[in-house]
Amino acid sequence: xxxxxxxxxxxxxxxxxxxxxxxxxxxxxxxxxxxxxxxxxxxxxxxxxxxxxxxxxxxxxxxxxxxxxxxxxxxxxxxxxxxxxxxxxxxxxxxxxxxxxxxxxxxxxxxxxxxxxxxxxxxxxxxxxxxxxxxxxxxxxxxxxxxxxxxxxxxxxxxxxxxxxxxxxxxxxxxxxxxxxxxxxxxxxxxxxxxxxxxxxxxxxxxxxxxxxxxxxxxxxxxxxxxxxxxxxxxxxxxxxxxxxxxxxxxxxxxxxxxxxxxx
Numbered sequence: 001x002x003x004x005x006x007x008x009x010x011x012x013x014x015x016x017x018x019x020x021x022x023x024x025x026x027x028x029x030x031x032x033x034x035x036x037x038x039x040x041x042x043x044x045x046x047x048x049x050x051x052x053x054x055x056x057x058x059x060x061x062x063x064x065x066x067x068x069x070x071x072x073x074x075x076x077x078x079x080x081x082x083x084x085x086x087x088x089x090x091x092x093x094x095x096x097x098x099x100x101x102x103x104x105x106x107x108x109x110x111x112x113x114x115x116x117x118x119x120x121x122x123x124x125x126x127x128x129x130x131x132x133x134x135x136x137x138x139x140x141x142x143x144x145x146x147x148x149x150x151x152x153x154x155x156x157x158x159x160x161x162x163x164x165x166x167x168x169x170x171x172x173x174x175x176x177x178x179x180x181x182x183x184x185x186x187x188x189x190x191x192x193x194x195x196x197x198x199x200x201x202x203x204x205x206x207x208x209x210x211x212x213x214x215x216x217x218x219x220x221x222x223x224x225x226x227x228x229x230x231x232x233x234x235x236x237x238x239x240x241x242x243x244x245x246x247x248x249x250x251x252x253x254x255x256x257x258x259x260x261x262x263x264x
Contacts, residue, residue, distance in 0.1 A: 003186070007193055009076075010234035014226045017078035024078070024225045027063065030056040032220045039216075062089030064232045068161035071236015078229070092166050093157065099170060100153040104146045111138050155179055158239045181242045190238055198227055 030052035037045030066079035115138045160169035205223040209215040
């Protein structure tokens with residue numbers, strides 16, 4: 001699938017499922033409760049919103065994982081809500097993030113421990129130029145490592161969605177191999193195009209926030225989930241070409257079973 005077709009199909013995806021979109025919107029009402037409580041200065045609503053936020057974390061990541069799955073199979077359907085599957089998948093997505101963030105966190109702590117005292121000494125001795133250089137190096141190292149593992153996590157999520165296997169998603173060498181098959185250049189082009197288009201849509205749609213009382217609610221419950229569904233489906237489509245050839249690979253035939261998401 002070429003880039004233009006991929007992007008076009010991604011932006012069409014939510015609107016091919018107009019009847020099912022309210023299911024997605026309902027999820028985001030959960031996180032809208034907190035700002036509603038803050039705006040209304042109601043502590044009880046805020047408390048309910050905190051509980052709703054945890055429910056959101058339990059449901060939504062798993063639901064979006066199923067959208068990635070459908071994108072990888074080039075299905076235009078919006079997944080049905082399944083309480084058990086969504087919670088199970090959300091836990092796996094969270095576990096995947098924790099594992100992939102171990103090294104960035106370790107690098108941050110090690111850098112802080114080694115360069116932190118040096119930076120403090122430079123400040124005490126008024127060596128501002130050297131402090132800025134040292135602090136800048138510290139931030140650069142942390143940022144680079146974080147970006148690398150965030151990208152790996154991004155594509156590991158697609159692998160998790162397709163194989164329905166956390167073990168497969170944790171195989172960093174396989175994730176790197178997937179990235180190579182897609183092509184670094186293709187990924188960069190896809191990231192640039194999608195980032196530009198999504199940011200343009202985000203900026204344009206953010207104008208609804210100016211609508212009194214309901215503007216913020218509309219943005220949180222309609223605009224954000226629509227953009228998230230586009231982004232996750234686009235990730236699945238990006239992987240779809242290489243996934244189609246996986247059934248012919250002997251090492252992946254060893255996966256005994258694959259649990260498919262229910263689609264109505």
